[in-house]
Amino acid sequence: MDTESGEAPLLQVSSSNSQYKPFNWKAPAIILAFEFLESIAYSGIALNLVVYLGKVLHGTTASSAANVDTWNGTTFLTPVLGAFLADTYWGKYKTVAISIIFYLTGLLIITASALIPSLRPASCEGTSCPPATGFQYFVFFASLYLVSVGTGGVKSALLPFGADQYDDSNIEQSKKKQAFFSLFFIAINLGVFISGTVVVWIQQNVAWSLGFGISSICLIVATIAFLVGTPIYRVQLPTGSxxxxxxxxxxxxxxxxxxxxxxxxxxxxxxxxxxxxxxxxxxxxxxxxxxxxxxxxxxxxxxxxxxxxxxxxxxxxxxxxxxxxKILLRMLPIWVTSVFYAASMCQTATTFVQQGNALNTKIGSFSVPAASLNSAAVVFMMIWVVFQDSIVIPIARRYTGNAAGLTQLQRMGVGRFLAIPALAVAALLEMSRLRSVRAGHNLSIVWQLPQFVILSCSDVFCGIAQLEFFYSEAPVSMRSLCSAFSFLAMSLGYYLNSMIISAIAVLSKSKGGQGWLPADLNDGHLDYYFWLWTGISAVNFVVYTGFAKNYTVKKVAPR
Incomplete structure (x- = not known):
């Protein structure tokens, strides 16, 4: 039995054989491949959903945005339910297996709705766009929320299930588990990158049904690989509520x-x-x-x-x-700061895109979509992951004597700190952009790259460390639930960002004028908004540092 990490003994899937299984590198490799393919499948739906709702189902701009926000909020909340089921009743393996059924069913119906004419409204003719019928909306949204339920179960249980394949009492396996978290992070972002560049292009330029079909095929292949690996997995049984x-x-x-x-x-x-x-x-x-x-x-x-x-x-x-x-009470303030950190990271999908659209998107004869810089950010993330694992961590090991190099709390602190200069750079760029517009010219969108580079580095340090922290610090009986805290923080971060931006839009108009965030950013002060978030991130870092400095790491009693 593991005497250092507090992990339960690792059991075989089969109840007829209770002997511990030796480590098999194929198990985490299959799980990483599954996450890569699942990330392509999920992103193939999520990244272009608002476009599909508008162009194919003929929804209004407001209703499409509201539906996407509601679905995203639900999707990042469902891992909490999935984690509870994994820890209490089903176990991580069974939770993933059952969730796949909902997930795949939803994807297949979405693909069918894009392929079968009777399940979608007719195409627009001129300015006449027939709305989708109630039945067509029902079929699409029912399948969409099946995907939400399915991905919630997978997100909550897959990462801790992969980490369970390693034994912390073995120093070499402990080091490999740290690398596993980094690789898992890369798998997620690589899937997002491929969907954001290939699948999205196919959907809009070839056929929506083909793009959704690719998502379905990816999950089918992932499911087959996951089930084939069943005999070699180490599986921990749930211990009850x-x-x-x-x-x-x-x-x-x-x-x-x-x-x-x-x-x-x-x-x-x-x-x-x-x-x-x-x-x-x-x-x-x-x-x-x-x-x-x-x-x-x-x-x-x-x-x-x-x-x-x-x-x-x-x-x-x-x-x-x-x-x-006590562990949960100590983790709570750390988690609260992760909500504010997640909200600051949300700028990449909202205000950064709006700022990019206001810049000169032409590079030579090619026009760069502002949202595509998020795909570039994925590349930066993977570069930073390699830099962290091959350079930063080995150097830190020599100076600290810690096998992990930097502790999880230290890496999370670095990530939270880097959010400050990233948002400050965005504010400075917006100030320069406004000056250039008044002078009769505009800055190139290339000037946005520095803020994406810094935020990517921030996400690598903080994102990976948070995955490790909530897994390793959690009570053994609650590892899936605590691992889902990161997704819950992301969900609340979206809502928090929405609340703040809505409040600023109203308050900044209280004394007349168009406020900080008008329809035409040239008439507003998006730079003030970025400075606000720079200040919020700075306060969040100081608060986090205070709690992290006094945090007591979980200790296992000697046997």
Whole structure:
């Protein structure tokens, strides 16, 4: 059993053979290939959805944008439900397998709706565009939300399932797992890049049905590969609902709120040591902080111990149960700062694109779509990943003596810090653009590259580290759920950015004028908005630094 990471023993898929499986490099390789193909499939729907709703289903600009925002919000919330099911009932492997059914069904129906004439409205004739019928809308959106449910289950369970293939007690495997997180990040972004350049072009220039069909084929191939790899996977079985244990700690500590916590914490209730060979989480060492919760582990009598061991923990909990609650409470402020960080990253899909459209998009005789710089950002990300893993981390290892080079919290801090100069550069560019417009000329869109380069580096440091952090720090019984925190932060980041930009649009007009964000950016002050986000990011970094500096890393009790 792993004695350092707190991981449960790794079990075979087959219940007839409980022997531990040796590490097989093919398992994580299949999972990475699956994520690459799944990323192509998902992005093939998501990147061009607003265009399809407008051009094919003939929706209005406002309704199309609202439908896309609602779907994106749902898509990034569903991993929380999928993670709960993975941790509590199905396990990670089964959650992925079941989710694929919803996912693939949705993709196939979307492809059919684009292919079969009766499932889409007729093409426009001049200015006459017949609207989609209620049935056509129902078929498309029902399939779209099937994709949302399916991708939610996959996103929540696939990454922690891949990480489960490695054993942290083995130093070499531990290093390989760190590389796995980086490769997983590359797989996601490489899939986005291919969809954003190839699949999207096919959809708009050849046939929507062919583009959606490519997404379906990618997921079919990914599914076959995932199922073929079943015999070699290491699979951890779910341990039941972790919520009961969490609630029990709060209930027990409240009931004992007048009890004094002993100075010698070694006498706190540790649980039954009768059979440590059974699969389950290793015991966590006691940590200082949130001492009021330690009251839940104070033993007042033998009857409490009997009740706890018999599954009635409402008056006495183990130190490990208490420490799991402490972990979640310590992670919470770190997670909150990740919401603000995600909101700052949202600028690449909104205000950065608007700024790009206001710049001179001509490079020679070629016109560069402003949104295509997001595809260039993917290239920068992959370059930064290689730079981080081959140069930054090895140098950091020599100076810090840490096998990981920089800790997860340090890398997350670097990412949050880099968001500040990236947004400041965007603000400076907008100031220069406005001056050039007033002077009778315009700057080239090439000047946007520096802000994309810096944000890409920020995303590499922070994005990968957050995936590792929420997985490794989470209680074993909640690893899928905590890994889904990154997706939840992204979802809330979109909503937060939408709220702030809507508020600024109204408040900046309160004294008359067109405000910071008019339809024609030449009449506004988008630079003020970027400076606002520069300030928000700076405050977010300072707050994060305070919490990260005092963060107590999870510790496993010696056996």
């Amino acid at each position: 972790p919520l009961k244990s969490l609630i029990a700690v709060f209930v027990a500590s409240f009931k004992k709120r007048k009890v004094e916590v002993p100075g010698d914490t070694t006498i706190l209730f540790e649980g039954d040591d009768a059979d440590l060979s059974n699969p389950g989480p290793n015991k966590l060492a006691h940590t200082d902080g949130f001492r009021c919760l330690d009251k839940a582990a104070v033993v007042l009598g033998d009857q409490e111990i009997k009740d706890s061991n018999s599954g009635r923990p409402w008056l006495l909990c183990t130190v490990t149960q208490v420490e799991e609650v």
